Amino acid sequence: MAFAVVFYFDPATDASVRALWNRIAQAGISTVMATMGIRPHISLAGIESVGLEVGSFYRELEAFAKSTAPLTVNLSAVGTFPTAQGVVYLAPVVSAELLKLHLAFHARLTDLGLTSTEYYRPEQWVPHCTVAINLPPDSVPAAVAVSRASDVFHKARLVEIALVEYMPIKEIGVFLLEGQTLTPST
Secondary structure (H helix, E strand, C coil), X not given: CEEEEEEEECHHHXXXXXXXXXXXXXXXXXXXXHHCCCCCEEEEEEEECCCCCHHHHHHHHHHHHXXXXXXXXXXXXXXXXXXXXXXXXXXXXXXHHHHHHHHHHHHHHHHCXXXXXXHHCCCCCCCCEEEECCCCHHHHHHHHHHHHCCCCCCEEXXXXXXXXXXXXXXXXXXXXXXXXXXXXXX
16 A cells, blocks of 8 residues: 555646546547546655554645645646656646745655655656556557647646545545635545
8 A cells, every 4th residue: 555645736627637538548548547536636745654644644734735825837748757657647847836845745754754755756756647557558659649639738726735545546635725715626
């Protein structure tokens, strides 16, 4: 069992990413993201369950949310990771604000005696929103093409932060970022 800390998008961006997941599924490329049970997101950290006391971490995450303003990001590119998994993702422009927020969160992890998994640590993190995963190598170009033709390349707001257990996917807690009044979507 492991956990992820993720940012969720505003409702319009959530809907456009879900529509892309569905187009990828309808094209016969992959149904994984459309059926996985996770909302469109950008992951901040991955944490192994060893050393994680969920109750106290939940409270820390809530405090972080209350002290963190929503952030606008610009989804501007589609990319792939050079892994055997076959991952296609949307990439936001990496702004100073996004990196500052990531560093602040990881400083809190360090204060709690926790360490994120390697891919999500500062200086190694590639912020991304996964649109297809576990693809055979010959399916990656098709997922990229469907993504490029989509309407997801726009400004998006990161408005919620969540603690998610995986696999299977289970939301432990979702918190609105400071000053938000919208109702969390499901």
